[in-house]
Amino acid sequence: MQESDLSMKEIDDLGYYDFMSQLGVPYFHVGGLTSTKRLAELCQVNKDSKVIVVGCGTGFSACFVAQSFGCSVVGVDIAEVSIRKAKERAKAADLMDKVEFRIGDAYDLPFEPDTFDVVITEFVSQFLDTNRAFREFVRVLKPGGMVGINEMYRDANIPPAAEEEIMEAERIFGEITQLPFSLPSPENWEQWLQKAGLSDIHVYKNKVSVSEKDLKLMSRSMGGFGKFARLFMSLMIGMTRYTLSSKKIRSRFRQLSKGKRILIRNRSTSKYVGYVLGVGRKV
Template sequence: MSESSENLNLQREKEASAAKKWLSVKEAEALGYYNFMSYLGVPYYHTGGLVSTRKLAELCQIDSTKKVLMVGCGEGFSACYLARKIGCEVVGIDIAELSIEKAKERARRLGLSDRVEFRVGNAYALPFEAGTFDAVITEFVSQFLDRGRAFKEFTRVLKPGSYVGINEMYKEEEIPPEAAEEIAYAEKIFREITGLPFSLPTPEEWKKGLEEGKLKDVNVRKFRPSPSLGEVKALIEGMGGSWKFALYFTGLMLKMGKYSLFSRKIRHRFNRLGEGKKILLRKKSTSKYAGYVLATGIKD
């Protein structure tokens, strides 16, 4: 075995171990944003929650006979939800190895290992043969990607007549200068804390990107974030019931409290995240110019 292979295996073992224990503050600070959020147990990042996940599945005509690829699956919450709710087969990929370890652990815990598979993978070079899937979906992922490259690769692994579906944020084409400046500041915050490119496309740009991915009948639907009782019920269901939800919430709060208390770096990260989310989702003068799209396109 080469030295580089040994180092990679050691890194994977460390990340797998991190998924199963309390990390020291120093270890937690060393994790990238998404690996850290997966370690905490944050179930998903996309606006609209599981209600929008289910709606996107409906738009992509996903049923129990379909095989679905979820690109950027995180710790597998949405993938497992779809497999349980609809009965479809789901394959999830993510570049964050700790996220994949957590996703595999979730699937085993929920008894879904026969319907859900997770692996480390790159959105620009999907490790699958052409025409493998009945749908390819992303949630709060495509906005970090080069849309031209990614959507062409998504289309490649689709069967003819099947869907690419995305649940991603957008900003309006026309925004008053003051609000536009604040939204640009929020975009900068997300680039800072994730270490990834982040600039919200307009609905028209999402449409153009999907069409450049060689998809037809592209439909972009705009939505505004609106917390609902239905989302709370879906989250509890996704967690496996009220008591499991209570355990999850307690564990999440304990971890967040610990690291916020003892780490200035992590406390700063949380504060910045809250600042960016407020601008895009809650502040009246700016949030009315942003939201999320459920967009679909079909492979010829």
């Protein structure tokens, strides 16, 4: 079903991530493609690697990794709308021989043990029961394979006033997504990777920023500035259209803006928040 086939009521009834996928948002993680590229490098991805991206969304990162490293990539997501959009993206980028997308559950991946060289998640694991999910990631990894996570964090020790605001942002995002949303500390992420039985674990803290390098990476991965500009305009037009047409969507965007302001823009709170790139190796 194409966007034009959906009624306003059907658009209203979509969950947050289905709605954003329908709108055409390419990815959700805060580190941009610069962080995706760095995570793939930390996981030692090369042209011979078989990679799975769990919670692939509309497939932007999966296609980017395949293009950048020449490897084969499988993207899995529980949302049907996202997988449909991801398949359209791969076809448009002429990557059907390198990238495959299918519906799947992070807790029960539809693959045999020891299938992949690398498992990657971006802005996904923080919504999951990490004990269950990481065990499943390790199951489908070959011995010596790597798990790589690109997820948000907040520092363990935060002044009470800032912590209260950050907790409010967590509440907002939980309400919008209808998913558990609580930012772990970098130490939490390291402990969970260890608990999954991984070795050679490294967790790197990063602050959220938009760089010229990331914009160039995104533009290049989309086939040039023209396509990048068209995507941006399409997103702006879609957001304006739906905001004007739906009270529910207007409220959602207002809340989203408030949550992002606390976590990313306000100096008093954003200095305690960022994203981690974490990796570990299957023994």
